[in-house]
Amino acid sequence: MGKSIDPGIFKTYDIRGVYPNELNEEVAYEIGKGFAIFAKTSPLMVGYDTRVSYPVLRDALVRGITDQGMDVVDIGLSSTSCFYYSLAESGLGGGIMITASHNSKEFNGFKPMLQDATPLTKEQLLELKKIVLEEEFSVALEKGKIIQKDTSDEYVQMVKKSTKEKLKPLKVVMDAGNGMAGLYIEKIFSDTDLKVIPIFTELDGEFPNHETNPKLPENRAKLVEKIISEKADLGFMFDGDADRMCVLDREGNLVDYSLVMALLAEHLVKNSIQKKVIIEVRTSKIVRNWVEKAGGEVEVTECWTIPIKLKMKSDLEVVFGGETSGHYMFRETHESDDGIFGTMIFLEALSAKEESIDEIIRNFKEKYHVLEERNFEVANKEVSNEILEKLEKKYVAEGGEILKIDGLSVIFPNWSFNLRQSQSEPVIRLNLEADSEKLFKEKSGEIIDFLEGE
Numbered sequence: 001m002g003k004s005i006d007p008g009i010f011k012t013y014d015i016r017g018v019y020p021n022e023l024n025e026e027v028a029y030e031i032g033k034g035f036a037i038f039a040k041t042s043p044l045m046v047g048y049d050t051r052v053s054y055p056v057l058r059d060a061l062v063r064g065i066t067d068q069g070m071d072v073v074d075i076g077l078s079s080t081s082c083f084y085y086s087l088a089e090s091g092l093g094g095g096i097m098i099t100a101s102h103n104s105k106e107f108n109g110f111k112p113m114l115q116d117a118t119p120l121t122k123e124q125l126l127e128l129k130k131i132v133l134e135e136e137f138s139v140a141l142e143k144g145k146i147i148q149k150d151t152s153d154e155y156v157q158m159v160k161k162s163t164k165e166k167l168k169p170l171k172v173v174m175d176a177g178n179g180m181a182g183l184y185i186e187k188i189f190s191d192t193d194l195k196v197i198p199i200f201t202e203l204d205g206e207f208p209n210h211e212t213n214p215k216l217p218e219n220r221a222k223l224v225e226k227i228i229s230e231k232a233d234l235g236f237m238f239d240g241d242a243d244r245m246c247v248l249d250r251e252g253n254l255v256d257y258s259l260v261m262a263l264l265a266e267h268l269v270k271n272s273i274q275k276k277v278i279i280e281v282r283t284s285k286i287v288r289n290w291v292e293k294a295g296g297e298v299e300v301t302e303c304w305t306i307p308i309k310l311k312m313k314s315d316l317e318v319v320f321g322g323e324t325s326g327h328y329m330f331r332e333t334h335e336s337d338d339g340i341f342g343t344m345i346f347l348e349a350l351s352a353k354e355e356s357i358d359e360i361i362r363n364f365k366e367k368y369h370v371l372e373e374r375n376f377e378v379a380n381k382e383v384s385n386e387i388l389e390k391l392e393k394k395y396v397a398e399g400g401e402i403l404k405i406d407g408l409s410v411i412f413p414n415w416s417f418n419l420r421q422s423q424s425e426p427v428i429r430l431n432l433e434a435d436s437e438k439l440f441k442e443k444s445g446e447i448i449d450f451l452e453g454e
Helices: 025-039 054-066 080-090 122-134 152-160 185-189 217-230 257-270 285-293 305-314 339-351 357-367 381-397 437-453
Strands: 015-018 044-048 072-077 094-098 107-114 146-148 171-175 195-199 234-238 245-248 276-280 297-301 318-323 327-330 374-377 401-403 408-411 415-421 427-434
Touching: 025 044, 025 054, 025 094, 025 107, 025 122, 044 054, 044 080, 054 072, 054 094, 054 107, 072 080, 080 094, 080 107, 080 152, 080 339, 152 185, 152 339, 171 217, 185 195, 185 339, 195 217, 217 234, 217 245, 234 339, 245 257, 245 339, 257 276, 257 285, 257 318, 257 327, 257 339, 257 357, 276 285, 276 305, 285 297, 297 305, 305 318, 305 327, 327 339, 374 437, 381 401, 381 408, 381 415, 381 437, 415 437, 427 437
Parallel strands: 044 072, 044 094, 072 146, 171 195, 171 234, 276 297, 276 318
Antiparallel strands: 015 107, 094 107, 234 245, 318 327, 374 427, 401 408, 408 415, 415 427
């Protein structure tokens, strides 16, 4: 009898779906069995975020692993970042974090990883998918055992010890969104010079106050209200599993992710023997400008955190990696993305600056004119390819430099854009930047008109 598992739950780099239609007890059990066979190591670590489906999925996943004779180290409720750190520090050969990250409450998922919190490549995930969907394994004669271990204190201490400078006494609002950041915010930031106003720190997998995707403005509305009513200097928002963060200014406006990245990267390059930074194709050139001025170098890769992490693990010269969705990766976190650690380093970087955050933001907006990513629907991949070919031909003729790291990047001395096909939706995504408002309006209008006319 075949397994009733929707192969669509296997995404590019993780496993994700709606509970209980796509992910349920049976599916979690098969994933547990399959990962035990794939990883070929014991014990395996398991952690989970606060989504209401976690008890069912955790129990079934653990049963699948132990039925193959493998032991499980269960670290309990955890942010994905704490899980990454705990797995890498433990020396264990692998583990699975149960989370759907920023997705809405009906979703859940599995992030499988190997030793040193190394994510699976696309090819490795396909291998795991094949095992889970196609192979049958009998239950081991001797089942594995379950070991409970709370690793949160070690993680908290790591983040607290990461700051080398005294933090400016800023008033900041931190929105945990009833997700996993709520476990750590007060423990980590309470004994600094910050005045921290935490909101929605109670763990609640129903996410009653707002969904935990920081990218959507409606999810930031309550944080904005709190920043303004408290007259705070800054606001921070984390996604559901706290591996991602965004920063809001005193008026509740989103601070451009590339500016956050520039502050982090410059600070780390200045204070580390490693001088290389990994960014992705959508990133503003402010990051390159600041990093090179600080004596570092920048390497550009495709969008997505996994390629950045894998590059950091293979290149010991890299001190920092960042993605414009708010994922920031650090050496101290074993090359993993960590919203809370990123917040601490951001505040340290800010404290080392003579200018205020308001001045820094104002200067950025005067020099860098950045289009917030826009999506355009396309019928299929063939249409996307035709659009990219037409634009490439047009801008090559005008003298543009062409890069094809991820989609099409066209670079001129005073403006640039990237256009790429989404891996999950029938859309192409446009990012654009120019050195002046006049040029920004001209070139963004030019390309948007072209895309809307196709």
